[in-house]
Amino acid sequence: MDVALSVRDLRAYYLTSHFGVEREVRAVDDITLSVEKKEIYGIAGESSCGKSTFIRTIAAAIRPPLRVLGGSIRYSFLDRDLYDLDERALTEMRWKHLSCILQGSMNVLNPVRRVRESFKDFASPHMGLARSVFFDAVKAHLNRLRLSPTVLSAFPHELSGGMRQRVAIALATVCRPEFIIADEPTTALDVVVQKDVLALILEMQREIGSSMIFVTHDLTVHANISNRLGIMYAGRLVEEGSTRDILRDPMHPYTRHLIASLPRIGDVTPKKGLSGAPPSLADPPSGCRFHPRCPLAMDICRQAHPELTALAPGRRVACYAVSPLVQPAHEAAAARKATKADKSAAFLQ
Amino acid sequence: MGGLLGRTRFAAIDDVSFSLEAARPEIFAIIGESGSGKTTLARMILNTLAPSKGIIRFLGEDISRFRGRREQLQFMRKVQPIFQNPFEAFNPLKRVDRYLFASAYHFAGHHGRAGREAAADEALKKVGLSLAEVKGRFPHELSGGQLQRAAIARALISSPALIVADEPVSMVDASLRMSIVNLFKTLRDELRVSIIYITHDLATAYYISDRVLIMQKGKVVETGPARQVLSNPQHPYTVLLRESILSPDDVDKSHLAGAA
Numbered sequence: 001m002d003v004a005l006s007v008r009d010l011r012a013y014y015l016t017s018h019f020g021v022e023r024e025v026r027a028v029d030d031i032t033l034s035v036e037k038k039e040i041y042g043i044a045g046e047s048s049c050g051k052s053t054f055i056r057t058i059a060a061a062i063r064p065p066l067r068v069l070g071g072s073i074r075y076s077f078l079d080r081d082l083y084d085l086d087e088r089a090l091t092e093m094r095w096k097h098l099s100c101i102l103q104g105s106m107n108v109l110n111p112v113r114r115v116r117e118s119f120k121d122f123a124s125p126h127m128g129l130a131r132s133v134f135f136d137a138v139k140a141h142l143n144r145l146r147l148s149p150t151v152l153s154a155f156p157h158e159l160s161g162g163m164r165q166r167v168a169i170a171l172a173t174v175c176r177p178e179f180i181i182a183d184e185p186t187t188a189l190d191v192v193v194q195k196d197v198l199a200l201i202l203e204m205q206r207e208i209g210s211s212m213i214f215v216t217h218d219l220t221v222h223a224n225i226s227n228r229l230g231i232m233y234a235g236r237l238v239e240e241g242s243t244r245d246i247l248r249d250p251m252h253p254y255t256r257h258l259i260a261s262l263p264r265i266g267d268v269t270p271k272k273g274l275s276g277a278p279p280s281l282a283d284p285p286s287g288c289r290f291h292p293r294c295p296l297a298m299d300i301c302r303q304a305h306p307e308l309t310a311l312a313p314g315r316r317v318a319c320y321a322v323s324p325l326v327q328p329a330h331e332a333a334a335a336r337k338a339t340k341a342d343k344s345a346a347f348l349q
Numbered sequence: 350m351g352g353l354l355g356r357t358r359f360a361a362i363d364d365v366s367f368s369l370e371a372a373r374p375e376i377f378a379i380i381g382e383s384g385s386g387k388t389t390l391a392r393m394i395l396n397t398l399a400p401s402k403g404i405i406r407f408l409g410e411d412i413s414r415f416r417g418r419r420e421q422l423q424f425m426r427k428v429q430p431i432f433q434n435p436f437e438a439f440n441p442l443k444r445v446d447r448y449l450f451a452s453a454y455h456f457a458g459h460h461g462r463a464g465r466e467a468a469a470d471e472a473l474k475k476v477g478l479s480l481a482e483v484k485g486r487f488p489h490e491l492s493g494g495q496l497q498r499a500a501i502a503r504a505l506i507s508s509p510a511l512i513v514a515d516e517p518v519s520m521v522d523a524s525l526r527m528s529i530v531n532l533f534k535t536l537r538d539e540l541r542v543s544i545i546y547i548t549h550d551l552a553t554a555y556y557i558s559d560r561v562l563i564m565q566k567g568k569v570v571e572t573g574p575a576r577q578v579l580s581n582p583q584h585p586y587t588v589l590l591r592e593s594i595l596s597p598d599d600v601d602k603s604h605l606a607g608a609a
């Protein structure tokens with residue numbers, strides 16, 4: 001197994017203070033996952049569960065009030081932890097090794113400058129080519145993405161939403177990065193354009209052989225693009241598996257609900273959203289954060305948060321009701337420590 | 350003239366006509382390409398953009414005649430928008446709760462602070478939020494989905510007769526999407542609110558709409574009862590839309606061109 005990204009115990013909170021009232025929004029809490037080379041790892045979860053925050057954190061795009069409080073982020077192309085890089089090394093890494101495609105793409109395409117300038121700013125420094133050769137390369141790349149070179153002289157707002165996303169894809173792939181991060185890249189597009197843009201992302205990812213994290217709340221998109229899927233709820237990863245297993249045989253009660261609520265043409269049975277309010281991450285529920293809305297909640301669920309536990313190869317779930325193997329996280333951590341101590345003791349004997 | 354929205358013809362987008370009956374509240378879905386003029390249409394109905402040709406009547410009155418501030422306010426109280434991109438709809442430098450309080454003040458007559466806060470909280474609870482979560486926060490401090498729900502809550506404060514919702518659920522997950530469209534249903538059935546539901550999401554349009562209108566390049570290509578049109582599309586563009594819908598069942602065989 002060749003790992004492209006390994007995230008361990010990642011914790012990132014928004015630490016704000018309003019009129020002297022401190023608030024801590026626990027948007028990313030103890031997330032551990034890894035992405036294999038050439039894999040598309042999908043992340044889904046309800047609105048405001050922390051998906052974009054996770055993305056910002058692994059893209060080293062954080063700024064106050066967001067703070068990384070713990071954990072590690074290792075990319076295969078870096079010789080150290082992402083947060084041990086200085087500003088220069090980060091600039092060197094961006095676009096060349098790690099690039100982003102975001103919703104609406106306005107954040108990468110500067111609204112008051114022509115598209116050409118964005119390519120010049122982001123891609124040119126990495127490609128080490130003379131200006132004219134550089135733009136020939138860019139044009140060839142645009143061509144591969146079935147975009148006319150005239151987009152270079154357009155302002156972002158002159159392009160349609162679908163066109164803008166194609167340009168963002170071109171920008172994110174022109175330096176052939178090892179890793180691409182996508183956050184809701186097709187959410188604002190109509191179904192016809194969405195399908196085209198997704199196909200394009202897939203095509204580029206395959207051609208370059210990049211690994212990818214693809215965030216969207218839309219499970220029908222994941223069904224078409226993601227190899228594996230991680231489901232987030234209230235800042236935590238609650239289930240992980242192959243996209244097929246998750247969609248066909250969801251285990252966590254939250255995932256089960258999510259999949260049951262998908263509407264389909266031809267299906268008129270009433271569908272319900274989750275009852276109860278989405279949790280506030282400033283004051284998350286104790287124990288399993290899903291417990292106030294979970295039909296299966298038991299006493300232990302309110303007391304201790306369940307460890308995301310491997311139940312089958314490639315399948316992790318954090319729910320007591322799914323398997324007796326799932327332990328409270330603090331006990332699982334203590335047990336891990338104990339085994340480690342045992343091992344070192346055995347070594348000394 | 351019982352029309353809530355009567356005999357509407359727009360020429361900027363090409364010759365679109367439809368009417369909704371005040372006596373029969375309904376969810377009227379408008380589906381179409383990105384850039385096919387849906388948002389333009391929404392803005393015309395909201396009277397923030399004048400059609401170059403044609404008339405929009407609300408309860409029998411030509412809305413372009415509403416000139417005075419009182420008339421405008423009266424109209425805005427009854428016809429409320431929910432916009433597509435909440436990050437654009439909210440000023441990044443203005444706290445989100447201010448929008449709710451302003452609506453409570455101007456459209457629902459809550460002049461005291463307690464009344465305003467109660468009205469805002471009640472509306473926010475209908476969309477799965479609360480004032481405690483939103484209070485004092487700027488737009489970028491909320492997630493896309495939270496902000497969209499706040500926008501819907503704001504629209505509910507004035508108890509409108511018509512809501513013009515432009516892509517109201519594109520930013521939210523399936524579960525919340527169902528809560529919001531179910532809320533639309535409740536608004537229609539219990540509060541007799543009509544909703545113009547502009548969307549890309551054919552599955553929810555099928556699920557909640559009474560009628561649907563399909564647009565391509567500013568023109569209406571097909572219209573009729575939602576379930577009939579969506580399950581048995583006639584126009585090639587509607588057929589293409591149907592074929593482009595992604596489904597969770599695609600996990601067995603990706604629907605994307607060229608995918609393995």
Ligand SMILES: Nc1ncnc2c1ncn2[C@@H]1O[C@H](COP(=O)(O)OP(=O)(O)OP(=O)(O)O)[C@@H](O)[C@H]1O
Pocket residue numbers: 014016025027046047048049050051052053054065066217281489490491492493494495520521
């Ligand atoms: N700048 C900020 N300050 C304080 N809280 C923030 C800030 N930005 C985001 N949050 C909070 O962090 C939580 C996670 O937000 P995030 O944007 O990561 O969610 P998301 O999963 O991407 O949601 P969506 O699907 O709606 O985009 C939310 O509760 C949000 O209100």
Ligand code: SF4
Pocket residue numbers: 252253254288289290291292294295296297298301306318319320321322
């Ligand atoms: S751990 Fe308990 S509350 Fe959490 S999902 Fe499982 S059964 Fe529900």
Ligand SMILES: [Mg+2]
Pocket residue numbers: 051052053492493
């Ligand atoms: Mg997000």
